[in-house]
Amino acid sequence: xxxxxxxxxxxxxxxxxxxxxxxxxxxxxxxxxxxxxxxxxxxxxxxxxxxxxxxxxxxxxxxxxxxxxxxxxxxxxxxxxxxxxxxxxxxxxxxxxxxxxxxxxxxxxxxxxxxxxxxxxxxxxxxxxxxxxxxxxxxxxxxxxxxxxxxxxxxxxxxxxxxxxxxxxxxxxxxxxxxxxxxxxxxxxxxxxxxxxxxxxxxxxxxxxxxxxxxxxxxxxxxxxxxxxxxxxxxxxxxxxxxxxxxxxxxxxxxxxxxxxxxxxxxxxxxxxxxxxxxxxxxxxxxxxxxxxx
Amino acid sequence: xxxxxxxxxxxxxxxxxxxxxxxxxxxxxxxxxxxxxxxxxxxxxxxxxxxxxxxxxxxxxxxxxxxxxxxxxxxxxxxxxxxxxxxxxxxxxxxxxxxxxxxxxxxxxxxxxxxxxxxxxxxxxxxxxxxxxxxxxxxxxxxxxxxxxxxxxxxxxxxxxxxxxxxxxxxxxxxxxxxxxxxxxxxxxxxxxxxxxxxxxxxxxxxxxxxxxxxxxxxxxxxxxxxxxxxxxxxxxxxxxxxxxxxxxxxxxxxxxxxxxxxxxxxxxxxxxxxxxxxxxxxxxxxxxxxxxxxxxxxxxxxxxxxxxxxxxxxxxxxxxxxxxxxxxxxxxxxxxxxxxxxxxxxxxxxxxxxxxxxxxxxxxxxxxxxxxxxxxxxxxxxxxxxxxxxxxxxxxxxxxxxxxxxxxxxxxxxxxxxxxxxxxxxxxxxxxxxxxxxxxxxxxxxxxxxxxxxxxxxxxxxxxxxxxxxxxxxxxxxxxxxxxxxxxxxxxxxxxxxxxxxxxxxxxxxxxxxxxxxxxxxxxxxxxxxxxxxxxxxxxxxxxxxxxxxxx
Numbered sequence: 001x002x003x004x005x006x007x008x009x010x011x012x013x014x015x016x017x018x019x020x021x022x023x024x025x026x027x028x029x030x031x032x033x034x035x036x037x038x039x040x041x042x043x044x045x046x047x048x049x050x051x052x053x054x055x056x057x058x059x060x061x062x063x064x065x066x067x068x069x070x071x072x073x074x075x076x077x078x079x080x081x082x083x084x085x086x087x088x089x090x091x092x093x094x095x096x097x098x099x100x101x102x103x104x105x106x107x108x109x110x111x112x113x114x115x116x117x118x119x120x121x122x123x124x125x126x127x128x129x130x131x132x133x134x135x136x137x138x139x140x141x142x143x144x145x146x147x148x149x150x151x152x153x154x155x156x157x158x159x160x161x162x163x164x165x166x167x168x169x170x171x172x173x174x175x176x177x178x179x180x181x182x183x184x185x186x187x188x189x190x191x192x193x194x195x196x197x198x199x200x201x202x203x204x205x206x207x208x209x210x211x212x213x214x215x216x217x218x219x220x221x222x223x224x225x226x227x228x229x230x231x232x233x234x235x236x237x238x239x240x241x242x243x244x245x246x247x248x249x250x251x252x253x254x255x256x257x258x259x260x261x262x263x264x265x266x267x268x269x270x271x272x273x274x275x276x277x278x279x280x281x282x283x284x285x286x287x288x289x290x291x292x293x294x
Numbered sequence: 295x296x297x298x299x300x301x302x303x304x305x306x307x308x309x310x311x312x313x314x315x316x317x318x319x320x321x322x323x324x325x326x327x328x329x330x331x332x333x334x335x336x337x338x339x340x341x342x343x344x345x346x347x348x349x350x351x352x353x354x355x356x357x358x359x360x361x362x363x364x365x366x367x368x369x370x371x372x373x374x375x376x377x378x379x380x381x382x383x384x385x386x387x388x389x390x391x392x393x394x395x396x397x398x399x400x401x402x403x404x405x406x407x408x409x410x411x412x413x414x415x416x417x418x419x420x421x422x423x424x425x426x427x428x429x430x431x432x433x434x435x436x437x438x439x440x441x442x443x444x445x446x447x448x449x450x451x452x453x454x455x456x457x458x459x460x461x462x463x464x465x466x467x468x469x470x471x472x473x474x475x476x477x478x479x480x481x482x483x484x485x486x487x488x489x490x491x492x493x494x495x496x497x498x499x500x501x502x503x504x505x506x507x508x509x510x511x512x513x514x515x516x517x518x519x520x521x522x523x524x525x526x527x528x529x530x531x532x533x534x535x536x537x538x539x540x541x542x543x544x545x546x547x548x549x550x551x552x553x554x555x556x557x558x559x560x561x562x563x564x565x566x567x568x569x570x571x572x573x574x575x576x577x578x579x580x581x582x583x584x585x586x587x588x589x590x591x592x593x594x595x596x597x598x599x600x601x602x603x604x605x606x607x608x609x610x611x612x613x614x615x616x617x618x619x620x621x622x623x624x625x626x627x628x629x630x631x632x633x634x635x636x637x638x639x640x641x642x643x644x645x646x647x648x649x650x651x652x653x654x655x656x657x658x659x660x661x662x663x664x665x666x667x668x669x670x671x672x673x674x675x676x677x678x679x680x681x682x683x684x685x686x687x688x689x690x691x692x693x694x695x696x697x698x699x700x701x702x703x704x705x706x707x708x709x710x711x712x713x714x715x716x717x718x719x720x721x722x723x724x725x726x727x728x729x730x731x732x733x734x735x736x737x738x739x740x741x742x743x744x745x746x747x748x749x750x751x752x753x754x755x756x757x758x759x760x761x762x763x764x765x766x767x768x769x770x771x772x773x774x775x776x777x778x779x780x781x782x783x784x785x786x787x788x789x790x791x792x793x794x795x796x797x798x799x800x801x802x803x804x805x806x807x808x809x810x811x812x813x814x815x816x817x818x819x820x821x822x823x824x825x826x827x828x829x830x831x832x833x834x835x836x837x838x839x840x841x842x843x844x845x846x847x
Contacts, residue, residue, distance in 0.1 A: 032317045033317075034317075035314050036314070036320070036321040038314060039303070040303070040355070040379045041303060041380045042379070110534035111534065114534075114555075114828060117555070181646065181689070187829070188349035188643070188646070189541055189542035189643045189645065190646075192349045193350045193352070196353075197350050197352060198352065204353070257649045258649050258687070259647065259687065259688055260647040261645055261647070261693075261829075262693070263827070263829060264827060265827065266692065
């Protein structure tokens with residue numbers, strides 16, 4: 001059931017992404033593109049690092065699915081309700097960087113290599129902004145269990161309770177999924193596709209599937225951590241989760257259309273100079289509010 | 295070849311393959327040669343014809359060749375075609391002879407309607423013949439590689455075959471070089487199914503393909519003798535070509551960056567496009583000359599047509615009448631606004647700012663298609679809204695400020711000069727502009743953001759001038775000059791002042807001097823790109839708005 005939802009989620013991400021980038025809403029669009037990709041040759045660069053090149057696309061998918069496994073769709077509807085669920089999300093997402101670095105190194109091309117190392121720099125900028133807001137969320141829930149995080153928001157969603165953490169986590173999540181304006185490792189205009197440039201045919205299809213799943217997973221994590229997960233009236237709980245996740249996805253996909261891609265130096269500088277102090281402030285603020293309530 | 299693609303994929307047609315073929319037909323994505331910028335400048339909207347635009351040939355199923363291509367671009371296109379995964383096809387749009395590429399699958403004239411029909415035809419071909427049982431291989435000469443063997447420690451020691459180094463006894467390692475130059479060589483060979491090669495990562499600097507063979511070696515030894523970059527960090531140096539078919543730059547513009555990590559250490563800029571330039575103006579009659587000069591500048595043909603007409607007019611000693619002059623102003627200004635919008639569209643693509651890329655392109659095409667000054671006038675409010683919105687874009691100033699800065703005293707012209715606080719504008723002296731109350735747009739800063747602001751302001755200014763001129767076309771009066779007459783004229787093209795000096799021989803025009811703004815600005819590519827991060831370097835180069843077509847010698 002959960003994997004079905006995940007597959008459907010990735011599919012809708014693809015539909016939304018086409019809508020955002022090409023201006024056409026088409027439910028069968030991704031099927032057509034996917035089939036077309038599967039029908040094309042999947043060429044392999046001549047002087048490649050075979051293991052890295054082949055392993056990268058599945059690894060994106062695996063890390064996205066792993067992170068999704070601890071995120072609940074509804075009470076009881078979660079693959080693994082780990083005691084350290086919230087931290088596990090962060091751990092699983094770390095492999096996205098590994099995958100992209102491998103995809104950059106593997107094909108032995110200059111554009112891809114620069115792109116791969118760009119993402120390594122991007123990780124340095126965003127990783128603390130994933131962990132620290134999650135810390136503040138866990139403080140309020142007094143638990144790392146993701147289902148408890150959801151129930152802790154029964155009175156007030158975390159997006160309103162700690163808006164600062166919400167904004168930081170949202171932006172960091174976009175950076176993990178390298179969505180514009182954080183699309184430094186793919187950058188069509190600057191690096192002609194970057195880490196994706198050398199992938200063709202079914203390998204490219206695998207890469208795009210992994211990316212779509214990753215976007216869905218991150219949107220799901222925003223929903224669970226900040227938007228009250230399955231909480232909501234009338235509709236069944238799972239429907240609320242899916243609905244909120246798709247709205248988050250849509251915002252993530254559309255936001256980047258209206259701003260230029262960030263400079264790598266700025267991503268790093270802002271992540272550390274503003275992002276981390278603000279994340280600390282958020283933790284402090286949540287701590288004060290919690291003490292005040294107690 | 296009937297009913298099947300020249301670049302079909304090998305495979306027995308089956309039910310599943312037919313389904314896949316149909317999907318490929320519905321999902322056509324093209325790699326455009328010379329580039330989408332040239333398509334828009336000709337008023338062709340690729341999206342409206344149902345074609346997506348791919349950033350790399352690897353992600354394209356169709357190679358679209360637009361207009362008559364110079365020899366250099368045809369070679370580059372052949373390399374790009376060789377890199378495309380099958381099934382693939384060639385679509386020629388008013389392209390004429392396209393060898394060394396294989397013959398086109400579909401060939402149409404360069405109009406929107408013909409292109410749309412051509413794309414439909416291509417879809418039919420894909421659906422019917424994406425898979426065939428036997429395929430033919432395609433080789434491009436440029437990607438033939440030559441393997442030599444060299445010592446990893448002593449780059450001077452090379453040999454035609456494997457062996458060991460006479461100086462240190464280490465095994466020689468293979469090193470490859472490609473035959474052609476000026477192509478998009480980060481991808482190398484692709485013989486139909488075997489794979490590709492890479493001519494780009496500089497093996498001399500310890501290309502990462504070969505570490506494994508070297509055994510343990512200290513970092514000091516590995517980096518000994520390699521150049522040290524400005525920040526003192528010893529990194530791998532790699533040569534990477536940017537252009538002539540690079541998605542973020544004008545089609546045809548070719549550079550090679552020596553990358554030190556992700557910093558551009560050295561820039562090698564190619565001069566113009568191979569097989570294109572004023573050489574081809576030899577033995578052109580005075581009658582054909584304006585047409586010919588316009589043809590050579592696909593990004594701003596009208597400016598060069600007017601330039602030719604005026605130089606010939608001066609040679610003949612003929613006065614241009616008021617009405618023609620006004621018509622020329624209208625035509626030039628419409629072209630200027632469209633050209634700046636075209637630049638913005640390409641710039642938006644480079645910046646990853648898709649809203650800008652799409653809307654600037656749409657307005658450019660609409661402006662070029664407008665039938666008369668009235669129709670141009672009706673676009674004015676929309677363009678004004680667009681301009682104000684671009685300037686208010688969050689993070690845009692941050693991205694552009696301080697990038698591509700040029701000193702104010704540099705030999706520059708056009709918007710690049712006016713963005714450095716210099717009121718250089720050939721229009722200020724132009725007779726046709728005096729009545730229209732023309733004042734050059736000048737901004738300070740001298741960086742990419744100032745250039746953006748100048749061009750945005752000029753888009754609005756040009757549309758205002760068109761409104762006041764009331765016309766967007768002029769009747770061409772062919773001046774009758776005599777042999778021996780010399781004429782010189784200067785026109786402010788969208789990229790800056792172009793000067794042409796011609797003399798007439800018996801039945802042909804001889805070009806004594808052609809000075810174009812892009813030729814001048816090309817000289818600053820190194821200054822704006824070196825010691826910059828790749829993205830900043832590209833923004834700096836793009837902000838100069840160099841048209842490779844008008845770069846001479």
